[in-house]
Amino acid sequence: MMNDLVSIIIPVYNRTKELQRAVYSVLNQTYQQFEIIIVDDGSHENIKLVVDRIFSDHSKIRYLRHEKNFGAQAARNTGIKAAKGEWIAFLDSDDEYLPDSIEVRLNKASTARVPVVHSDCIIVERKKTERRRLFGVPPVEGCIYNCLLAGPGPMYQGLLVEKGTLSQIGFLDENIRAYQEWDTAIRLSKKYYFSFVSEPTFIYYCVNNDTISSNHSKGGFGYEQVVKKNRWQILSRLGPKAMSDHYLNILNWEYIHTAERGKKYYCKLMSILYWPPCIFSYLKKNKR
Numbered sequence: 371m372m373n374d375l376v377s378i379i380i381p382v383y384n385r386t387k388e389l390q391r392a393v394y395s396v397l398n399q400t401y402q403q404f405e406i407i408i409v410d411d412g413s414h415e416n417i418k419l420v421v422d423r424i425f426s427d428h429s430k431i432r433y434l435r436h437e438k439n440f441g442a443q444a445a446r447n448t449g450i451k452a453a454k455g456e457w458i459a460f461l462d463s464d465d466e467y468l469p470d471s472i473e474v475r476l477n478k479a480s481t482a483r484v485p486v487v488h489s490d491c492i493i494v495e496r497k498k499t500e501r502r503r504l505f506g507v508p509p510v511e512g513c514i515y516n517c518l519l520a521g522p523g524p525m526y527q528g529l530l531v532e533k534g535t536l537s538q539i540g541f542l543d544e545n546i547r548a549y550q551e552w553d554t555a556i557r558l559s560k561k562y563y564f565s566f567v568s569e570p571t572f573i574y575y576c577v578n579n580d581t582i583s584s585n586h587s588k589g590g591f592g593y594e595q596v597v598k599k600n601r602w603q604i605l606s607r608l609g610p611k612a613m614s615d616h617y618l619n620i621l622n623w624e625y626i627h628t629a630e631r632g633k634k635y636y637c638k639l640m641s642i643l644y645w646p647p648c649i650f651s652y653l654k655k656n657k658r
Contacts, residue, residue: 374456376404376472377533379449381442382463384415388575390424395466397428401473406431407449412439443544446526450536458533460526464575467527468492471571475530482511482565485532486558488524489567496577505574511566515559519604520612521619522552524564527572529555535562546599548592556600590623614645 378396382389389408396406408431410417421433434448442462450458457476461467475487493505508523517523529551536542539557546553558564597604597616604612621637642649 373403374476375454376401376457376459376476376530377407377449377453377455378404378459378461378472379407379409379446379453380461380463381409381411381445381449382413382417383411383439383442383445384413384417385463386415386417386420388464389417389420391466392461392463393425393431395468395471396461397430398469399467399472400470401476404430404472405454407452408433409445409449410435411442411445412436441544441547443542443546443550447541447544450533450541453533456533458529458531458536460529461572462527465527466573466575468571468573472530474567474569474571475528478565478567479530484563484565485535486562486564487530487567488555488564489528489571490569491525491528491572491574492570493574493576500577504570509566509568511564513559514564515556516607518552518556518559519600519608522549522555524551524555525574526551526554527574528567531558543599546592546595548589549596550592552593553596553599556596590620593623594620610644611648614641614648617641617644618648 380389380392393406393408396404408417408421410433412435418433418435421431425431432452434452436445436448446460457479459472459475471489475489479485479487488507490507490509491505492502495501495503507525507528508517508521510517510523514523535558538561539554542550543553543557593616597613597620601613604616617637617640621634621641
């Protein structure tokens with residue numbers, strides 16, 4: 371397994387400066403049996419020119435382009451389908467791998483004998499000053515389907531997946547607007563066991579204004595998409611309180627931060643209908 375080719379897929383939409391950092395972090399890996407597939411998702415910036423100028427000497431890099439912007443999921447699917455590697459890894463264009471990222475995850479996949487590995491990461495946040503800390507990705511492993519129905523877990527940048535498993539689940543759902551890795555992880559966990567690497571293998575830069583995490587409406591909408599897509603499995607396996615909790619999460623994620631009052635009341639109503647006792651928590655909040 372340690373001679374297996376790993377295909378690292380980097381979807382990019384503009385962000386030429388950050389892309390260079392991401393690509394160099396892969397080129398400097400301790401494990402060198404890889405290819406990098408950069409999928410330009412209809413960027414306005416000339417990504418190909420940057421790739422040709424800076425990385426022209428690197429035969430490991432392949433450049434693919436969408437003529438229109440179809441979204442990160444579509445770009446990842448294009449990369450997966452073009453990949454030559456036995457394993458697939460993902461990296462966002464504004465993040466970076468730590469030096470032994472591929473080696474550590476591939477070793478874990480080998481020892482645990484599982485087709486899916488994920489890891490923790492270091493998150494970089496910027497308010498007044500830049501701050502770094504361990505993100506705290508949930509350390510779930512084994513049969514984690516029920517765990518993921520209860521809430522998000524693995525991140526794309528920490529995933530290492532056998533290519534065949536992705537084709538088995540029908541590739542990535544391109545309709546999901548946010549929490550895309552949650553949807554993918556749920557679908558993988560329904561069929562396959564996971565393993566977890568507790569040490570961080572990548573750096574997650576949560577500093578750009580265009581990140582999904584900074585867009586409350588988009589984030590909440592995506593969360594709701596995943597919940598609705600899996601509502602029957604959540605109800606049958608975890609019960610109505612889990613659905614109620616999800617609608618409380620949607621409420622906090624999206625509608626508190628927007629002026630969509632009708633949707634705000636809708637989320638409250640759904641949480642109460644699924645689990646009537648939660649109305650007492652609303653009453654307590656209103657008394658404060």
